[in-house]
Amino acid sequence: xxxxxxxxxxxxxxxxxxxxxxxxxxxxxxxxxxxxxxxxxxxxxxxxxxxxxxxxxxxxxxxxxxxxxxxxxxxxxxxxxxxxxxxxxxxxxxxxxxxxxxxxxxxxxxxxxxxxxxxxxxxxxxxxxxxxxxxxxxxxxxxxxxxxxxxxxxxxxxxxxxxxxxxxxxxxxxxxxxxxxxxxxxxxxxxxxxxxxxxxxxxxxxxxxxxxxxxxxxxxxxxxxxxxxxxxxxxxxxxxxxxxxxxxxxxxxxxxxxxxxxxxxxxxxxxxxxxxx
Amino acid sequence: xxxxxxxxxxxxxxxxxxxxxxxxxxxxxxxxxxxxxxxxxxxxxxxxxxxxxxxxxxxxxxxxxxxxxxxxxxxxxxxxxxxxxxxxxxxxxxxxxxxxxxxxxxxxxxxxxxxxxxxxxxxxxxxxxxxxxxxxxxxxxxxxxxxxxxxxxxxxxxxxxxxxxxxxxxxxxxxxxxxxxxxxxxxxxxxxxxxxxxxxxxxxxxxxxxxxxxxxxxxxxxxxxxxxxxxxxxxxxxxxxxxxxxxxxxxxxxxxxxxxxxxxxxxxxxxxxxxxxxxxxxxxxxxxxxxxxxxxxxxxxxxxxxxxxxxxxxxxxxxxxxxxxxxxxxxxxxxxxxxxxxxxxx
Numbered sequence: 001x002x003x004x005x006x007x008x009x010x011x012x013x014x015x016x017x018x019x020x021x022x023x024x025x026x027x028x029x030x031x032x033x034x035x036x037x038x039x040x041x042x043x044x045x046x047x048x049x050x051x052x053x054x055x056x057x058x059x060x061x062x063x064x065x066x067x068x069x070x071x072x073x074x075x076x077x078x079x080x081x082x083x084x085x086x087x088x089x090x091x092x093x094x095x096x097x098x099x100x101x102x103x104x105x106x107x108x109x110x111x112x113x114x115x116x117x118x119x120x121x122x123x124x125x126x127x128x129x130x131x132x133x134x135x136x137x138x139x140x141x142x143x144x145x146x147x148x149x150x151x152x153x154x155x156x157x158x159x160x161x162x163x164x165x166x167x168x169x170x171x172x173x174x175x176x177x178x179x180x181x182x183x184x185x186x187x188x189x190x191x192x193x194x195x196x197x198x199x200x201x202x203x204x205x206x207x208x209x210x211x212x213x214x215x216x217x218x219x220x221x222x223x224x225x226x227x228x229x230x231x232x233x234x235x236x237x238x239x240x241x242x243x244x245x246x247x248x249x250x251x252x253x254x255x256x257x258x259x260x261x262x263x264x265x266x267x268x269x270x271x272x273x274x275x276x277x
Numbered sequence: 278x279x280x281x282x283x284x285x286x287x288x289x290x291x292x293x294x295x296x297x298x299x300x301x302x303x304x305x306x307x308x309x310x311x312x313x314x315x316x317x318x319x320x321x322x323x324x325x326x327x328x329x330x331x332x333x334x335x336x337x338x339x340x341x342x343x344x345x346x347x348x349x350x351x352x353x354x355x356x357x358x359x360x361x362x363x364x365x366x367x368x369x370x371x372x373x374x375x376x377x378x379x380x381x382x383x384x385x386x387x388x389x390x391x392x393x394x395x396x397x398x399x400x401x402x403x404x405x406x407x408x409x410x411x412x413x414x415x416x417x418x419x420x421x422x423x424x425x426x427x428x429x430x431x432x433x434x435x436x437x438x439x440x441x442x443x444x445x446x447x448x449x450x451x452x453x454x455x456x457x458x459x460x461x462x463x464x465x466x467x468x469x470x471x472x473x474x475x476x477x478x479x480x481x482x483x484x485x486x487x488x489x490x491x492x493x494x495x496x497x498x499x500x501x502x503x504x505x506x507x508x509x510x511x512x513x514x515x516x517x518x519x520x521x522x523x524x525x526x527x528x529x530x531x532x533x534x535x536x537x538x539x540x541x542x543x544x545x546x547x548x549x550x551x552x553x554x555x556x557x558x559x560x561x562x563x564x565x566x567x568x569x570x571x572x573x574x575x576x577x578x579x580x581x582x583x584x585x586x587x588x589x590x591x592x593x594x595x596x597x598x599x600x601x602x603x604x605x606x607x608x609x610x611x612x613x614x615x616x617x618x619x620x621x622x623x
Binding site: 017018019020021022023026027030033034037038041042097100101104105106108109110111112113114115 | 353354355375378379380381383385387389390391392393394398402403405406407408409413416417434450454455456
């Protein structure tokens with residue numbers, strides 16, 4: 001309907017300050033900024049994943065390196081770094097803080113502002129990508145100390161970090177979907193369990209050629225197999241392996257499409273529930 | 278009841294000294310027609326109508342579970358109405374929620390704050406989401422800092438604040454974009470008396486100096502009495518009376534005599550109705566509420582009549598009517614008593 005409005009004389013005090021739509025980019029930056037400021041105040045959300053990644057990186061090398069060490073030109077340390085990176089960045093998200101926003105009604109306060117609803121979610125995810133990229137640093141440093149080299153140089157490092165961050169984002173969608181759907185912190189914290197089949201039913205610890213039987217077959221259907229392939233091509237290959245990088249991007253896109261569809265549906269449900277509950 | 282409502286609507290409330298603010302619909306900052314909200318089978322808000330002029334403080338008074346918060350959540354676009362329509366600042370809450378959100382400030386019943394942010398961060402983020410420039414934000418931060426008197430605490434995480442500090446910060450967050458209309462949902466619930474008086478003073482200032490229209494829900498009778506130009510009394514989802522506090526109290530009678538007895542008050546009701554000057558007698562358990570045009574003249578007759586009855590009198594009080602007397606007359610129970618019996622479904 002069209003509103004019929006009359007304008008009444010404004011008062012002198014504070015008359016020039018008026019709310020106006022800030023714009024999507026502005027909304028996004030504001031929400032992402034808040035999410036990033038919260039990271040150092042919540043070290044428990046980032047320290048354990050890095051610790052686990054570094055721990056398994058070292059232990060797996062110590063356990064399995066000898067089995068693969070006799071293959072000329074193959075570095076098990078470089079091979080395993082991709083797995084360590086995925087352990088570090090998978091499940092990194094601000095989804096638990098979104099649950100807290102639901103519980104403290106702060107999400108209501110955000111919904112009372114003119115902020116775009118999608119900016120609330122994408123702002124959190126933008127922060128997640130930044131955090132995931134930062135978390136790759138200690139693993140890359142350890143890898144460098146252990147002798148892993150990127151033949152493609154700094155661009156190869158950037159591609160490695162980008163792939164890992166995009167995967168983190170794609171997987172984070174599941175956490176946000178659960179957060180918005182349930183509003184339950186325990187459910188969100190268990191999101192990482194979803195990664196277990198992805199992690200173990202693939203070539204995480206041994207090259208795919210060494211797997212046999214049903215596991216080899218299942219590995220072919222696991223998107224993480226192709227992601228690992230893309231990441232490893234940057235540290236094991238001597239040139240850019242465009243085919244493997246392309247497969248990695250497609251695998252991320254498929255997982256991302258599923259998780260984002262779920263989390264944006266959950267956002268619509270949450271906003272609708274907020275207006276109907 | 279209908280007489281009360283029509284009498285109230287024909288009255289002229291004393292409203293803000295400052296000019297009322299900006300956009301309105303046909304002279305009303307808030308307008309609702311037959312607003313309805315169901316929760317499953319429960320009709321939480323039942324055909325509520327509102328016509329609140331710009332610049333007014335409107336007190337929405339009722340016990341827990343009466344439908345106050347549900348009404349507020351519909352008016353501020355957090356809750357979709359099941360039926361009817363509402364215009365806020367001239368815009369439809371169901372079809373133009375974005376326009377409504379730009380013009381309102383809301384402090385919900387539970388302070389909606391992020392415990393991990395500092396007060397300053399929270400207010401800055403609010404300002405940015407309302408599109409304020411850095412210069413506007415700096416000015417507003419200074420003004421709000423004075424308003425809520427949190428001082429250095431603004432730099433601390435909100436999780437370390439007391440309940441009163443959180444309430445004040447929540448109020449500041451509702452005001453950061455200088456809204457035309459402010460919804461305050463039980464703003465003083467849980468505050469100590471000193472903090473409550475400070476909030477009252479601020480609400481008056483916002484209305485009188487800045488011309489803000491204020492929709493205030495409360496379960497405290499004295500709060501509605503102190504602050505509101507007009508009061509709507511809601512019970513079981515319906516507005517049962519509306520008017521200025523003085524009009525509502527006048528509708529009960531000039532004076533009220535309250536007698537608390539040991540035993541059933543209804544037994545002595547006929548005796549008291551015969552006392553000269555007594556207008557009406559209502560018995561509620563062991564309590565009698567007697568309205569009279571001249572309490573000083575009638576109380577001796579009431580005391581003699583009670584002394585002649587077989588029921589012992591615990592106390593006898595003469596006072597002017599309160600909004601609770603209005604609520605009692607309309608619903609048959611005290612508002613405080615209802616609060617202890619019900620939980621707010623919203």
